[in-house]
Amino acid sequence: WRVCVKTEQAFIELNAQFIDGVIHRWEVLLEHQIVSRQGAFATADAAEAAQRECNAAVAQLDGTLSELRAQADQRGRLFPLDQVVVTYGLDSVEATILQLALVPQLDLSFSHRVARYHNNILHDVIDVAMTLALLFPSREARLQARSYFATDAPLLDNRLITLARAKEPRGSGLLSQELRPPERLADFVLCRRSLDASLRHIAELKDPTLSLSDVALPAEDAENLRNLVQHFKRTETPGTGLAAPFPVGPGMTIQLVGPPGTGKTMIARAIAHELGRVMIEVDCGTLNGIG
Numbered sequence: 001w002r003v004c005v006k007t008e009q010a011f012i013e014l015n016a017q018f019i020d021g022v023i024h025r026w027e028v029l030l031e032h033q034i035v036s037r038q039g040a041f042a043t044a045d046a047a048e049a050a051q052r053e054c055n056a057a058v059a060q061l062d063g064t065l066s067e068l069r070a071q072a073d074q075r076g077r078l079f080p081l082d083q084v085v086v087t088y089g090l091d092s093v094e095a096t097i098l099q100l101a102l103v104p105q106l107d108l109s110f111s112h113r114v115a116r117y118h119n120n121i122l123h124d125v126i127d128v129a130m131t132l133a134l135l136f137p138s139r140e141a142r143l144q145a146r147s148y149f150a151t152d153a154p155l156l157d158n159r160l161i162t163l164a165r166a167k168e169p170r171g172s173g174l175l176s177q178e179l180r181p182p183e184r185l186a187d188f189v190l191c192r193r194s195l196d197a198s199l200r201h202i203a204e205l206k207d208p209t210l211s212l213s214d215v216a217l218p219a220e221d222a223e224n225l226r227n228l229v230q231h232f233k234r235t236e237t238p239g240t241g242l243a244a245p246f247p248v249g250p251g252m253t254i255q256l257v258g259p260p261g262t263g264k265t266m267i268a269r270a271i272a273h274e275l276g277r278v279m280i281e282v283d284c285g286t287l288n289g290i291g
Helices: 002-037 044-074 080-087 092-106 110-118 128-135 139-149 183-189 219-235 264-275 284-290
Strands: 162-165 177-180 203-206 279-282
Touching: 002 044, 002 080, 002 092, 002 110, 002 128, 080 092, 080 183, 092 110, 092 128, 092 139, 092 177, 092 183, 110 128, 128 139, 128 177, 219 264, 264 279
Parallel strands: none
Antiparallel strands: 162 177, 203 279
16 A cells, blocks of 8 residues: 555656646746747847747757656556546647646746736736737637637537636637636646535545445345446546546446435445545535525
């Protein structure tokens, strides 16, 4: 058990290095854009030299990120941020948009750079206009890229980001919308498990330790449950269903019926344990009170 804990801690530390590299990469890119927008380059040669320096720094960081990914792969692991990309089938542009949207939640100091980019201390959020300007050099490309923010596009359809009116919007419409990833996604990327803030007053996140062998059940019922769990394990696509940070695919639904005290919660905990999943336990009394 201690070996498992040390192994997991080592991966968490490796993931922290990876996320730090991702943030640093965006800091380099955004700082270059800020200086360029401020017209700090006296000549075209100076601007080209600065661009080459930026490109070299980014290439070095990309190399570091590739090395860290290789280390994770040697452990048979995938960094959570990369797992999100694979799970939801994001293309390279969608993955880049998601990275940019997440960075302010991963490091608040990045918001100060965003405000400098906008030249407005109050406008410290990443909006659609900024995202398109950073990723697409031409107006034609930016116009076409608006499709990435359609309601049926993967980022919004899978609730990886939502669009909301910024506190200091620049204009109206889609371009002024702020990119907001859920807090739970940021926690997932940092190898932390958490509930959405809206659920914390009615539910708890638990890591069950009971197995089906610990539950007193008729032999036939116990066997049926084991078969159901094994079937799900065999048919679940890696990185989808219950393994994803947000629901993907059909998943599995089990209805447990019986009077209080007959072991429904215990069975649910055992199933979660057998599947290697955490469990959300909802306080139904509090939930009914809300209604």
